[in-house]
Amino acid sequence: MTVHFPFQNSYSALPDSFFARVAPTPVAAPRLIKLNRPLAVQLGLDPDGLEPPEGAEILAGKTVPAGADPIAMAYAGHQFGQFVPQLGDGRAVLLGEVIDKDGIRRDIQLKGSGPTPFSRRGDGRAALGPVLREYIVSEAMFALGIPTTRSLAAAVTGEHVIRETALPGAVLTRVASSHIRVGTFQFFAVRRDTDAIRRLADHVIARHYPELLGAERPYHALLGGVVARQADLVARWLLVGFIHGVMNTDNSSISGETIDYGPCAFMDAYNPSQVFSSIDEMGRYAYANQPRIALWNLTRLAECLLPLFSEDQEKAVAKAQDILGAFSDTFSDGYQAGLRKKIGLFTERDGDNALIQDLLDAMAKNQADFTLTFRKLGDAAGDPAADDARAQFMDPAAFDEWARRWHERTALEPQTAAERQAAMHAVNPMFIPRNHRVEAVIQAAVNDDDYTPFEEFVKVLAKPFEGQPDYAAYADPPLPEQRVLQTFCGT
Known part of the structure; x- marks a missing residue:
């Protein structure tokens, strides 16, 4: 069966300075370990044609499909605040673009497909662990309703890559609205x-x-549009406890999607200063810093656009500052509106922000689990006797004092208890890609070539807001000995 990709290649039609033409480096023994069949259908691809060996060879970079125009995109970037004038796709090749079922143009890119002119002495390959992490987290983010790149497939290469040790090599097929970044x-x-x-x-x-x-x-x-999308995106991150981990300008998407899942993680216990990334030694990209960093990145974009604003530098800067000034209100409005929904408030009243902040402060002081506190609060909205939210606090009395004020506030709303609970459960997930679960899945695959845990985990995360009693254990926070204190980039 011939695999057909209806490619259209608008980016590779731009001038040669935008990219380098380079094909994926063939691999020894490609084997498909996961195909996202619903996404394949959405992209207008035949999943039955992608699953046989012929499809695996394409998804691992051994064979270039007809119609592809493979390129590595050029970009620069600020990495942890330090500017690097040339980065680019050092281990990824954009095969081309397709128009999906909704008429949206999507990039199809192979990540881990071998060296390019931008590799900077790297091998251009990816290890299996980071590929699985990106597949798991990006698809979980999609299920949570957060703009994101997606994962079409993961394939092993039959070769090893050398990091601290020899690890199985793999390739991720990533799908994005585009891969254009602030760094571009x-x-x-x-x-x-x-x-x-x-x-x-x-x-x-x-x-x-x-x-x-x-x-x-x-x-x-354009700058205003990117500002609005990035403000909304980061608000959504915070509402689910997500920490990107490496918010460099080359990881800041112009389309407003979450991109580049390296040392990313979801919080367990709520801590505004939480950092997981092993390379973020100063906490630059800590959970609560993400809005500030997003605005910093957008300011770098504004600097690039100044020549298009006006020949008068002073006027151009003034206009850029005016546009950037909208970020804080857009972010705050989205974040506060999301928090009101998370605690079951349908209207806005004086004192709501203080009520929410008091809950967050108590959660931080009592090491309450971020995800379960809000989810179980929904249970309490439907049944005042439910005390699972209370159980998240080291000092349950701290929750009791807050819950009294919360019940007084919700009593002013017209919704029934059942309506409030349903609305809260629709925005407060039960299941997130908890770090210890992600690591366990990776270890089973890397050490034992066992993808059963991976398959089950992906299945559970596809329905994050549903109870799924058969998989209730996936909602549990880690035991002390299971806690993951650091995540790694994987390059």
Whole structure:
């Protein structure tokens, strides 16, 4: 059976300075370990054609499908605040683009497909563990309703990669609205290539913000659109306890999707200062710092766009500052509205923000589990006698004092207890990709070639808001000896 990809290649039609043409490096013995069949159908692909060996060879980079125009994209970036003028896809190749069932253009990229001109002496490969982590977390984020890149497939290569030790090699097939980043604009800005910046901005508007095509000042509107999407995205991260871990400008997507799941993690106990990434030694990308860093990244984007705003530098800067000024309100509005939903408030009243903050403060002081506290609060909304939320607190009296005020507040709402519980359960997940579960799945695959835990975990995470009593153990926080204190990038 011939595997057909209906590729359209708009990015590779841009000037050669935007990318390097490079094919994936063939691998020894590709084997498909997971195909996301519903996503394949959404992309207009035949999953039955992708599962046989012929499909595995494509998804592992051994064979380039007809119609592909493989490229490695060029970009720069600030990494932990330090600017690097040339980064680029050092271990990924964009095969091409397809138009999905909803008419949306999607990139199909192989990650871990071998060296490129941007590899900087790296091997261009990926180990199995990081591939599984990205598959698990990106698909969990999709199920949680958070804009994200997605995972079409994971394949092992039949080869080993050398990190601290020899590890099974793998390739992830990643799907994105695009792989254009803040760092893509920075690549041309540092070279003072205004024509390329304009060409890139026009491409982004046409692809991601077509409603701006007729705008009087399209580049101003573009920055405003990216600001709005990033503010909304980071608010959604915080509402589920997600920590990206490496919010460099080259990991900041212009489309507003979550991209590059390296040392990412979900919090167990609520801690605004929580850091997991082994390379974030100063806590730059801690949980509560993420809104500030997102704005910092957007400011770098604004700097790149200044030549398109006005020839008068002072006027260009003033306009950029005005547009960036919308970030804080957009983020705060989305975050606070999300928190009100999480505690079952349908209207906004004076004192709500203080009520919510008092809960968060008590959670931090009492090491309450972030996910379970909100989920079990939904149980208490339906049954005041339910005390599982209370059980999350080291000092249950701290919860009791807050819960009294919460019940007084919810009594002012017109909804029934059942309606409130249903609404809260619809926004407060039961299941997240807890770090200890992710690590256990990876170890089973790497050490024993056993993908049964991976398959079951992915199945559970696809329905995060459902009770799933047969899989209730997946909701449990880690025991002390199971806690994962650090996550790793995997490059």
